[in-house]
Amino acid sequence: MPAAPHEKPLDALRTLLRSFGQIVLQRNAATGACVLAAWLVSDARLACAAFTGAIAANVGAMLRGYDCTDTRNGLHGFNGALAALAAFTFISDDARAMAVAILAATAAAWLLGPWERLLRSRGQGFYSSPCLLVTWAWLPFVRPVSAHAPASEMPGWLGPLPGLLAGIAQTSFASSALAGALIVVGIAFSSMRAARFALAGAALASSAQWLVAADSASFDAGLLGFNGALTALAVADCGVLAALAGVGVSVALQQATLFYGVPALTAPFVVATWTTRRIMRDTRRTCTNGAERSPDDSVAVGHRKQASRAALLRER
Template sequence: MPAAATEAQSAALRTLLRSLGQIVLQPNAFTGACLLGAWLLSDPRLACAALTGATAANVSAVLAGYRENDTRAGLHGFNGALAGLAAFSFIADNATAAAVAILAGTGTAWLLEPWSRRLRSRGLGYFSSPCLIVTWLWLPLVARVVQPASLATESTFSAVQLSHGLFAGLAQTGFASGALPGFLILIGIAAASRRHALWVLAGAGLASAAHLLLGASASSFDAGLLGFNGALTAIALADCGMAITLGGIVISVVLQMAATYYALPAMTAPFVLASWCMQWLTGRFLRGTGMPEAAERVEAGGRVTSPASVGRAS
């Protein structure tokens, strides 16, 4: 009996860590542990936020009778973790933030199943869209005004500044800040997929460079605010081909710039919308040219990682 209880606890821990790993589209418990370490380095409140939201979402998924394999892969928990991170990022009071994190995490789990079915019928992955929908519902109640970024920028950067801004962009994929948390997240991604690690660096670098060339501020680059949507888009579309991935990064930059100009709380919406655009456009093009099998590969390549990958996850 003690051995069975220990195994159940271990399985629950792996499920929770995979939920965190899925934030960067990796169904890997070690990746989740690296993200947890990144939050602890950046701000322990974020670690509590992610664990609270993921736990609420996973419990709600179990109570709702969702597929156990999907829950074990972290597919039902990661939007809850993101919802918890958003709550603690936008709400200063810890008690209020914790309550919102639990409610929002639960909301993402209940929304996920019908929403994902609707998207799957169109060949689209749901990514972080449940978190965005739930967060946008309560965010207007929070009295925090998002200020538009300054358009002033420096003409040159040192190698240290460039590396700091690049890794800070990786940290922002999980609402963290700082170069060291970003480097830890990169290690976690590389442990699951070295190819995805290269793409996440390329996505963050290309998106940051594009923003700076178009007039974004150096302070935004230092904070990692320019690269995280490009980084996530690159991972999401990495299996769809280089041209599609680069196109998605460009679209994410344009969408993020528009959101910044109008002072909108876009969060990861540019990544989600850019990935959807490339999946939809490419799928229509390939089907129109009589290549349905290729279209299906593109659509599958951009979806959130499925339980089939759990076997190789730690």
């Protein structure tokens, strides 16, 4: 994107980092830098994919004339980054993955405008749903490789901690306990409360699904915890009970998709968050953001103030 005359030289980089931070629902460049570090320690190919997707999505948003404030705060770039990460995760050939990544990221950005208006009219945020829609559109036409690399082996005395951290890493398609630890640190830069909710959500979801399926390999790779972590982050402003309910719904949905062989990705998180927020609204309970915030953070997750177009969303 061409920089306006009044913009600082590092604004473009800050926009990309905020896009990465939005993957874990934090509008914070420091969080995004930690997510980037997580990709680098897991697989540098993922970092390349994320940059490609975020840039393509931001350019697409600019061409569609979307709000520049939203772009600068990462709301257009993060779905593009996720769409590109999905392409590089499921397609082994780099050239083909790059082509799909650019097209999918641009499509996600172009879809976002009308899709967000539709969801906003129903009182919902879009989260990672644009990425899901475009990924589901091309995924049936490829023979996907293994979606996630196995987690690296860690000392046995750490117990379940590596699997828990791997679940945090999987929120951004990374796959290792070290990557998960970096992401937790990044979330903590934005909000200590959010970091606690992410860890608790991953732990609850992983434990519940392990008790149901007793799949140690999936637990160690983090495949059982990432939807729970994201759901807990998304509904943290509604309180502990709402977060527990949301994680429970995400666990049930993820188990259902496993049973039917559906490539769920982050769909359990999105649907569980929509469901929880709808219940909270129907019971006339309010969600107020009690998270600790840095001066660079955004307003409550999943909400946009009606009175001001400049109000910031912190949603996935």
